[in-house]
Amino acid sequence: MNQVIELLKSHRSIRKFTAEPIDQSTVDELVRAGQAAATSSFLQACTVIQVQDPAKRERLAACAGNQAYIAAAPTFLVFCADMKRHQLACDMHQAQMQSGFTEQFITATADAALFAQNVAIAAESLGLGIVYIGGLRNEIAEVAELLELPELVYPVFGMCLGFPDQSPETKPRLPLSVVLKQDRYDDSQDTAVIARYDEEVREYYRTRTGAAKVMSWSEQISGMLIKEARPHMLAFLQRCGFLKK
């Protein structure tokens, strides 16, 4: 449709990078592009921690379930949802900040995600590759301690960045009819459509990996969702001052 949309549609996660570093001036520019994203009520509730210390990188890689590319990537960023700076703003005016609302958790998390996606797109526009690292939430308390995050700040996800040393295919997405609805939520046709999509996903794995992992979408999802999902999360976030009411 145009080059920007082509860029967006060509996204795939990159987990193997060349040794070429990313200039700090480029990292700064990526973060400025992130800042330009929309922000709920002008809150600007995202803080990025750039992790350069090799020992911290190793610890983060371990926290995320031994994803070695976290240690190896030229650049690693942690995107945090941050309501701490609003505490500073309130302190500047002797105002009593009301925190702990679920609404604030949503706005800060969404702010961090919009910000990060701008960083991802800016990076990809420069020929860099990226992968989001949600696995930091496996050991979120340790990550928060390692990065000295105060109350009212939590790490939403990380991102590895660098010049790609691999070229995986894009992964097929759900058919449009499942994802885009008109005027009301109607999923009466979705099971049948997902069943057809399942075959497409199976074919994707078949041609891409040989017989190593030939699983449909619904198989992957159901296999994952019969398990608990990071059950420590709510207690951790409440200790950080989020999701209390």
Add this chain to the structure above:
Amino acid sequence: MNQVIELLKSHRSIRKFTAEPIDQSTVDELVRAGQAAATSSFLQACTVIQVQDPAKRERLAACAGNQAYIAAAPTFLVFCADMKRHQLACDMHQAQMQSGFTEQFITATADAALFAQNVAIAAESLGLGIVYIGGLRNEIAEVAELLELPELVYPVFGMCLGFPDQSPETKPRLPLSVVLKQDRYDDSQDTAVIARYDEEVREYYRTRTGAAKVMSWSEQISGMLIKEARPHMLAFLQRCGFLKK
């Protein structure tokens, strides 16, 4: 730096649109660009409701605190965090889905936000303007009922799209040092930096609106955060099957 980064950095919310409609084929393409964003564990947990029904648009505009441009915009999309389709996937395999985890709320909310930001950028690359509508969460239960959202689906925010009939300036963002930290969270200098930024924001309002609203960033934030933030949110989300544990 390049045209994509220039595009990202030129974002500003557009609330006034020409009457020119957006072709459905373009809307479809925007949503496909949204789908191409990264998705946590391949969950694809975002559903978009395109609202065309004028009566529903009017109701949504009222829900969001009488933002008339919601009714008037050529296109209006509601981005929902959706774990319902994973219930379908589990049903296809007689698997017992474990839902209600805070972790799933984070992944679904982040998925919706990454998706929406791709839609926003794709739209802006075509010369369209957008504004996110978090105000839908003012009356989130009514929005969910109006769009017939089932359990495990919640509206994160809406988005107005159309060809701009205004050209506001971009809004100054926090200085980079507040937002980008090295290896650890250190905000010891932030209050002083914010105080300088406050003057920049004041100047922005002064030159843009005359004397109508000349407030610094920290004044706006502290004025907002002394109030409760949509205190109905947690109970609503728990009724939808989210944030139970």
